[in-house]
Amino acid sequence: MFYKSTRGMEKRLTASQVILQGLSKDGGLFVPEDIPAVDIKNIENIKGYKDIAFIILKKFLTDYSDEEIKSCIEKAYSINKFDNIDVTPIFILQEGCSVTELWHGPTQAFKDIALQIMPLLLSIAKEKNEIKNEIVILVATSGDTGKAALEGYKDVKGTKIIVFFPHNGVSEVQRLQMVTQEGSNTFSYAVNGNFDDVQNTVKAIFNDRNLNNILSEHGFELSSANSINWGRLVPQIVYYFYSYIQGLQKGLFNKNSEINFVVPTGNFGNILAGYYAKKMGLPIKKLICASNSNNVLTDFINTGVYDRKRNFYKTISPSMDILISSNLERLLYELSDKDSEYISSLMAQLNDNGNYKIETNIQDKIKDLFWANWADDETTKKQIGKDFVDKKYLLDTHTAVGRVVYLKYINFTGDTTPTFILSTANPYKFSISIYEALFGRPETGKSEFDLMYEIEERTSSPIPMPLRSLNEKKILHTGVIEKEFMAKEVLRILNINS
Ligand SMILES: *Cc1c(COP(=O)(O)O)cnc(C)c1O
Numbered sequence: 001m002f003y004k005s006t007r008g009m010e011k012r013l014t015a016s017q018v019i020l021q022g023l024s025k026d027g028g029l030f031v032p033e034d035i036p037a038v039d040i041k042n043i044e045n046i047k048g049y050k051d052i053a054f055i056i057l058k059k060f061l062t063d064y065s066d067e068e069i070k071s072c073i074e075k076a077y078s079i080n081k082f083d084n085i086d087v088t089p090i091f092i093l094q095e096g097c098s099v100t101e102l103w104h105g106p107t108q109a110f111k112d113i114a115l116q117i118m119p120l121l122l123s124i125a126k127e128k129n130e131i132k133n134e135i136v137i138l139v140a141t142s143g144d145t146g147k148a149a150l151e152g153y154k155d156v157k158g159t160k161i162i163v164f165f166p167h168n169g170v171s172e173v174q175r176l177q178m179v180t181q182e183g184s185n186t187f188s189y190a191v192n193g194n195f196d197d198v199q200n201t202v203k204a205i206f207n208d209r210n211l212n213n214i215l216s217e218h219g220f221e222l223s224s225a226n227s228i229n230w231g232r233l234v235p236q237i238v239y240y241f242y243s244y245i246q247g248l249q250k251g252l253f254n255k256n257s258e259i260n261f262v263v264p265t266g267n268f269g270n271i272l273a274g275y276y277a278k279k280m281g282l283p284i285k286k287l288i289c290a291s292n293s294n295n296v297l298t299d300f301i302n303t304g305v306y307d308r309k310r311n312f313y314k315t316i317s318p319s320m321d322i323l324i325s326s327n328l329e330r331l332l333y334e335l336s337d338k339d340s341e342y343i344s345s346l347m348a349q350l351n352d353n354g355n356y357k358i359e360t361n362i363q364d365k366i367k368d369l370f371w372a373n374w375a376d377d378e379t380t381k382k383q384i385g386k387d388f389v390d391k392k393y394l395l396d397t398h399t400a401v402g403r404v405v406y407l408k409y410i411n412f413t414g415d416t417t418p419t420f421i422l423s424t425a426n427p428y429k430f431s432i433s434i435y436e437a438l439f440g441r442p443e444t445g446k447s448e449f450d451l452m453y454e455i456e457e458r459t460s461s462p463i464p465m466p467l468r469s470l471n472e473k474k475i476l477h478t479g480v481i482e483k484e485f486m487a488k489e490v491l492r493i494l495n496i497n498s
Contacts, residue, residue, distance in 0.1 A: 008340025154183030236273035
């Protein structure tokens, strides 16, 4: 199988080449030329996550050998990385509504599913394509992606990873997760400034021709851990299939049943993987797109107009605080029958005017596949409290947005199709908001860890091991730097005198 760009100007590339390259040179995203099919009858009896992962990955990564794919899957999803044998287990919340927990990985959030395997695929891609340079991953993070990337690239051959986060701009738990990071090839720095300062400086480093030449002369090459890389998307298709398999095997529905998924959405990567799963043959009726107050996607799906010119809200579900959902471009490409000229013009309008309107025939297709709504912080917190009391289940703030939107969907449509809500983070990752949802405003002077222990005591939901011991771990990265020194620091790490 080959891949091409949504903007049509790139030559056909293999899977390993698109994983190495990330973004297409014409500014587009890589997509497979054809979407492969899975015969659903052949997977009904599959027993484990790794077996279905192999079937799915093999269909897309056709220039990797069976052994290569298997070894990546074994390493990424072993029991010492994911603390549950099912990797993405399901919890039955009520009749017709289950939760698929995507947060059993090393950093307790759904990004681990992709970021545990993608560095291994990249390392093999490098050998396959005889790339001699060492790959240096640069990440600007406002919290979660940085830690997930550090864990994913930790000790992966032929790579180094450097993460920059805003000093005083991340939570105490997030900061400790990054500054206690182990591994011989990992580096993390606090930078004086806000997230935009950090992100803009990282972008400037990527675009600095002179600096990139110096790096190349010394055998290094910069790369990003961006969520638009195909290598991050394809592992996410797996848990849609595995949710179905688990539901079937637990007798939640029968073989002819359709299912729905509710997806707490930001950059549109997670839910797009669901679209591919449906195209491959998984009997999905509706993909339900849940947003927080940054509800640009709700409006888009309901009106056909994408308009990023609107207020930006900082919410209690920060990983969904996004106004440009990059992966949407891939969906529009498929639904416009691969019309790359049309896609290029839409993306130019978004760039120049901040908005675009799609044709009605594409909007009709979107309405057929998707349903969308949103929830504000107050409603989301109330739902966390209510489900804890009624169902004895503690939802995180992102998943709770999905839960509110699920209840709205039932109300509006009366559809009783068995549904999975994708749960994207463990509640203890967002302890302050969870505490407020359950018990109201915390007394001043209590630390995030005090609140964590108190939630555990009062709810009996266990704190995940890596978070529990976090404030006792050794601090290994003490650097606090000015943004003007970020590029210098990269050179210093790589032992380059300039
Ligand atoms: C990244 C993230 C999301 C959003 O996923 P997208 O693929 O960007 O739509 C939702 N919840 C959590 C906890 C996340 O980390």
